[in-house]
Amino acid sequence: xxxxxxxxxxxxxxxxxxxxxxxxxxxxxxxxxxxxxxxxxxxxxxxxxxxxxxxxxxxxxxxxxxxxxxxxxxxxxxxxxxxxxxxxxxxxxxxxxxxxxxxxxxxxxxxxxxxxxxxxxxxxxxxxxxxxxxxxxxxxxxxxxxxxx
Numbered sequence: 001x002x003x004x005x006x007x008x009x010x011x012x013x014x015x016x017x018x019x020x021x022x023x024x025x026x027x028x029x030x031x032x033x034x035x036x037x038x039x040x041x042x043x044x045x046x047x048x049x050x051x052x053x054x055x056x057x058x059x060x061x062x063x064x065x066x067x068x069x070x071x072x073x074x075x076x077x078x079x080x081x082x083x084x085x086x087x088x089x090x091x092x093x094x095x096x097x098x099x100x101x102x103x104x105x106x107x108x109x110x111x112x113x114x115x116x117x118x119x120x121x122x123x124x125x126x127x128x129x130x131x132x133x134x135x136x137x138x139x140x141x142x143x144x145x146x147x148x149x
Contacts, residue, residue, distance in 0.1 A: 051125050058122050
């Protein structure tokens with residue numbers, strides 16, 4: 001009889017230990033999951049900030065580009081008037097003015113190409129941001145589905 005009591009006691013101790021071991025493992029797993037989620041959120045936030053800073057830099061470059069294009073346009077109008085003889089060209093001869101005109105056209109084309117590149121980079125950033133948001137929604141849905149099981 002004493003053996004039976006000891007046996008039942010030891011088996012209940014084993015059950016208690018296994019239950020506490022399970023709860024300890026569960027808690028540890030939950031802690032790891034929370035830590036991983038927190039780190040993931042921080043990484044997402046950092047990536048978001050990088051994209052934001054990059055987008056702001058692109059916006060500034062586009063504004064500067066627009067100002068340069070406006071200045072070139074004003075200079076181009078003045079030069080065109082001089083070439084047509086509508087304005088006093090002073091000491092410039094026609095060859096020199098044509099050379100300036102072609103330089104102006106080349107510069108304008110260069111600025112337009114640069115603007116196109118900046119717009120493509122901006123669109124790329126928008127797509128990266130959209131992808132990040134979709135991934136976040138997917139993680140949230142997967143976390144909800146994982147908890148309901």
